[in-house]
Amino acid sequence: MKGACTVILPTYKESANIVRMVGTLRQMYPDSKVLIMDDNSDDGSKELVEALDDPMVRFFVREPKDRGLSASIFQGIAETDTEYFVNMDCDFQHPPSAVGSICRELEKGADLCIGIREERTALSPIRWIASWSAHFLAVLTLWLRNKKRSKDVMSGLFGGRTDIFKEVISENSSEFEMRGFKALYDLMKFAPEDLRVEEIEFEFGTRQGGESKLSSTVILSLLRQSEPFGKTLAKLAEKAL
């Protein structure tokens, strides 16, 4: 892989995984930077990363009032100073080997490359249903807006050309669902219509260490992203919960 890539790792209390993930990425991709966008984890993550003393690794401590996974990803892209970025989870559900495949597609000319989860057995039945319903609504919304679509709009593993997405973020961030989990969907909703999209497949694993941060609040915020149908569903679900 050529240089000029930043791997963005949004993190919240990932001290169980962070050193192994950063070490794996730095070993596999010595020319790439690692940017950790952390939401004030009080679990020693910062100290662990600082002890690595690696100039290619930056630990960014976010403002507590701006907490949110999507917000961390958008800010990570805004902070990126390389031609490409790849966003991935820190809990090894996204394989580090996918970073190289995504970067190769970007170097070949894609504006956005999405990691498609080929195997979703890691999801519980209820999350599997939620995931597919949300996907269906999202694809419908993108189609109505005449935007590019993907087999996995809800994926948290994706990479893009930094300049394109910096612009998408700076011009549309007021319309984004900052506390949500689905940054890619917001980016695709506001991306240029002629965006060149590629996809790579990967096996979606199970979380390695630490705890999941997915909650009903996150699922509701996801529904709200698919207006107008999703917003109505979210209102109904809020009453039921």
Ligand SMILES: Nc1nc2c(ncn2[C@@H]2O[C@H](COP(=O)(O)OP(=O)(O)OP(=O)(O)O)[C@@H](O)[C@H]2O)c(=O)[nH]1
């Ligand atoms: N900066 C930031 N990162 C977060 C936040 N919530 C989760 N993350 C990170 O986002 C990534 C995905 O979060 P997970 O909790 O694994 O969510 P998930 O993969 O949908 O849930 P599981 O399948 O249960 O692991 C991980 O790297 C988390 O540390 C947050 O509020 N802020």
Ligand SMILES: [Mg+2]
């Ligand atoms: Mg996870």
